[in-house]
Amino acid sequence: MSNPVLAEVFRANLVESRHRGAVAVADADGATVLAIGDVATPVFPRSAVKALQALPLIETGAADRYGFGDEELALACASHSGEPGHVAVAERMLASAGLDASVLRCGAHWPMSQAAATELARRGEPTALHNNCSGKHAGFLCDACGIGVDPTDYWRPQHPVQRHVRGVLENLTGASLTDARCAIDGCSVPTWAIPLQNLAVGFAKFATGRGLSPERARAAARLRTACAAKPWHVAGTGRFCTEIMQLFGARVFVKTGAEGVYCGALPELGLGIALKCDDGAGRASQAVMAAIIARFLPLSDAEQAALARFTQPSLRNWNGFEIGAIRVTAAI
Amino acid sequence: MSNPVLAEVFRANLVESRHRGAVAVADADGATVLAIGDVATPVFPRSAVKALQALPLIETGAADRYGFGDEELALACASHSGEPGHVAVAERMLASAGLDASVLRCGAHWPMSQAAATELARRGEPTALHNNCSGKHAGFLCDACGIGVDPTDYWRPQHPVQRHVRGVLENLTGASLTDARCAIDGCSVPTWAIPLQNLAVGFAKFATGRGLSPERARAAARLRTACAAKPWHVAGTGRFCTEIMQLFGARVFVKTGAEGVYCGALPELGLGIALKCDDGAGRASQAVMAAIIARFLPLSDAEQAALARFTQPSLRNWNGFEIGAIRVTAAI
Numbered sequence: 001m002s003n004p005v006l007a008e009v010f011r012a013n014l015v016e017s018r019h020r021g022a023v024a025v026a027d028a029d030g031a032t033v034l035a036i037g038d039v040a041t042p043v044f045p046r047s048a049v050k051a052l053q054a055l056p057l058i059e060t061g062a063a064d065r066y067g068f069g070d071e072e073l074a075l076a077c078a079s080h081s082g083e084p085g086h087v088a089v090a091e092r093m094l095a096s097a098g099l100d101a102s103v104l105r106c107g108a109h110w111p112m113s114q115a116a117a118t119e120l121a122r123r124g125e126p127t128a129l130h131n132n133c134s135g136k137h138a139g140f141l142c143d144a145c146g147i148g149v150d151p152t153d154y155w156r157p158q159h160p161v162q163r164h165v166r167g168v169l170e171n172l173t174g175a176s177l178t179d180a181r182c183a184i185d186g187c188s189v190p191t192w193a194i195p196l197q198n199l200a201v202g203f204a205k206f207a208t209g210r211g212l213s214p215e216r217a218r219a220a221a222r223l224r225t226a227c228a229a230k231p232w233h234v235a236g237t238g239r240f241c242t243e244i245m246q247l248f249g250a251r252v253f254v255k256t257g258a259e260g261v262y263c264g265a266l267p268e269l270g271l272g273i274a275l276k277c278d279d280g281a282g283r284a285s286q287a288v289m290a291a292i293i294a295r296f297l298p299l300s301d302a303e304q305a306a307l308a309r310f311t312q313p314s315l316r317n318w319n320g321f322e323i324g325a326i327r328v329t330a331a332i
Numbered sequence: 333m334s335n336p337v338l339a340e341v342f343r344a345n346l347v348e349s350r351h352r353g354a355v356a357v358a359d360a361d362g363a364t365v366l367a368i369g370d371v372a373t374p375v376f377p378r379s380a381v382k383a384l385q386a387l388p389l390i391e392t393g394a395a396d397r398y399g400f401g402d403e404e405l406a407l408a409c410a411s412h413s414g415e416p417g418h419v420a421v422a423e424r425m426l427a428s429a430g431l432d433a434s435v436l437r438c439g440a441h442w443p444m445s446q447a448a449a450t451e452l453a454r455r456g457e458p459t460a461l462h463n464n465c466s467g468k469h470a471g472f473l474c475d476a477c478g479i480g481v482d483p484t485d486y487w488r489p490q491h492p493v494q495r496h497v498r499g500v501l502e503n504l505t506g507a508s509l510t511d512a513r514c515a516i517d518g519c520s521v522p523t524w525a526i527p528l529q530n531l532a533v534g535f536a537k538f539a540t541g542r543g544l545s546p547e548r549a550r551a552a553a554r555l556r557t558a559c560a561a562k563p564w565h566v567a568g569t570g571r572f573c574t575e576i577m578q579l580f581g582a583r584v585f586v587k588t589g590a591e592g593v594y595c596g597a598l599p600e601l602g603l604g605i606a607l608k609c610d611d612g613a614g615r616a617s618q619a620v621m622a623a624i625i626a627r628f629l630p631l632s633d634a635e636q637a638a639l640a641r642f643t644q645p646s647l648r649n650w651n652g653f654e655i656g657a658i659r660v661t662a663a664i
Contacts, residue, residue: 002334009591009612011376011515011516011523012514012515012516013512014374014376014513014515014525016375016376016515016591016612017591017592017609017610017611017612018610018611019611020352020611042346043348044343044346044348105651106650106651107649107650107651107652108650109650110446110450114442117449117453118442118453121449121450121453121454122453122454131650180345181346182344183343183344183346183348183655183656184343184344184649184653184655185649185655186649186650186655187649187650188649188650188651188653191343193346259341259348259349260349277349277611278349278350278611279349279350279351279352279609279610279611279613279616280341280348280349280613281611281612281613284611317439317516317517317518317519317520318438318439318440318441318463318518318519318520319437319438319439319520320439321516321520323515323516323517323518324515
């Protein structure tokens with residue numbers, strides 16, 4: 001079993017590197033619209049399912065209780081760049097539940113944004129607020145406080161918050177999330193391996209509400225609206241998820257995950273998308289996601305032109321010389 | 333044609349990502365000792381051939397003229413982390429030829445070392461001296477000054493310095509470096525695509541001097557001695573190349589290149605090594621290089637134990653929890 005090459009990295013006119021992977025596109029009834037490579041073996045979706053992990057925050061009433069708007073809800077779905085605006089919203093979310101950064105258990109890392117990291121280095125050191133997952137963790141903590149349970153161990157698999165998340169993931173994807181499929185994510189919460197086919201169906205449900213309880217469908221719509229309204233809060237300056245959602249608004253939802261995963265939704269078509277590059281390469285998975293959007297979504301000439309820099313990104317060296325490009329293969 | 337999986341990245345007990353690639357091990361007479369995957373298609377060796385690119389610096393007499401010792405020669409072979417000690421040696425090399433950083437054409441980037449980048453951010457911005465290639469570029473510039481040619485365009489393919497480098501690469505690898513195989517490297521000098529098999533033979537010659545002119549063999553020995561004596565200057569704190577050469581001294585030469593390339597030499601066995609991960613992943617290529625060393629080099633129990641953390645590195649998340657490991661496959 002060998003997945004096809006989905007993207008090639010050119011230096012001058014020669015292929016320097018190549019990325020294999022698998023792609024699933026499905027509707028909310030479970031019908032496969034596109035399957036490239038192995039879409040049946042479970043893969044860790046990592047941060048690509050943050051929007052599904054954020055559904056309990058709304059379903060429990062915690063988001064309303066703490067008066068969360070689009071910025072807070074988008075940040076709860078985010079792998080953010082640790083820019084000052086991201087940090088401020090995470091802090092605000094925690095403060096609304098009477099908490100501060102000391103309760104975050106995601107660990108600290110330097111902001112993904114080089115500019116934010118440089119600016120921070122001039123003043124101090126990173127905290128857990130700068131972790132790209134701090135919005136998700138703030139959401140978990142607010143959820144715990146909202147339902148009146150001790151938030152201390154909010155990140156452990158057996159905590160009510162994570163049990164609720166697990167149930168949501170099983171409901172949307174139809175996958176059985178056994179302990180044998182559970183691992184620890186980069187930010188220490190559980191991550192369960194789920195087949196791409198199931199993830200695509202899950203995001204089709206997220207996109208449409210079909211097959212979900214009315215309450216869950218409303219929560220999904222509210223998260224999609226928040227991410228479409230505040231795409232900068234979902235990632236950050238110059239990031240793929242942000243720029244794609246700035247370009248397409250509510251027509252496209254996309255979310256990156258570590259190790260080459262991307263999940264997405266095309267609500268007007270009722271489709272969900274899930275893909276992974278075998279080797280974990282983000283540069284390839286985002287080019288492939290852009291190509292999948294281009295393949296399915298009806299685009300104006302202007303949109304097609306705008307999308308080209310994501311489907312065929314040019315590569316530049318430290319002097320800014322164009323030295324090559326990434327090209328998605330005919331497999332897509 | 334599909335190269336085998338050389339390394340698997342585990343999260344808990346499941347394979348999360350996998351890396352394919354090819355490996356060549358050869359002797360200086362051109363005999364293949366090991367060939368895994370496609371070792372015949374040209375690949376860009378990138379920085380993995382810096383030691384070969386540094387041979388002219390000695391052969392022209394420039395290194396002697398400017399009084400270069402082990403630190404300068406090791407830095408000329410380096411992809412360094414931009415730590416203060418690296419920057420100081422690059423500056424010293426340039427000063428010895430009456431030059432300063434303004435002549436470097438490698439471009440500026442933040443130090444690879446997070447600690448060095450943080451420290452630098454507190455004082456200023458990166459310059460070309462912090463570029464991981466600044467030692468190589470300083471070597472090129474000193475070479476040009478040493479032979480009395482205008483150094484201005486030292487990075488262009490038609491400059492005498494690069495023409496000399498091209499001849500050296502052709503001599504050691506036996507590959508014909510046509511313009512169709514030439515691309516621009518990250519630091520803007522030419523990089524020529526060369527089959528792994530030829531690169532392995534080239535590094536076997538570098539390791540032994542066999543098949544080289546006496547002058548070139550002496551230059552190779554001097555560079556190997558310099559890198560073995562000053563491995564920190566070849567990479568930096570905590571880096572694979574540095575730690576492996578600290579561990580084995582003159583018994584092992586290793587050098588990383590971008591996009592998953594590694595070249596190396598085992599002088600006592602007369603062997604050269606060249607490998608590339610198809611997808612460009614450095615994490616896999618260094619585990620594979622460690623496994624190749626373990627396979628061929630006679631090791632004491634202590635050395636075997638010390639090498640284990642490179643052949644099977646454990647992976648930790650932002651909280652320091654062990655979440656998985658990289659494991660080299662049975663293909664090696």
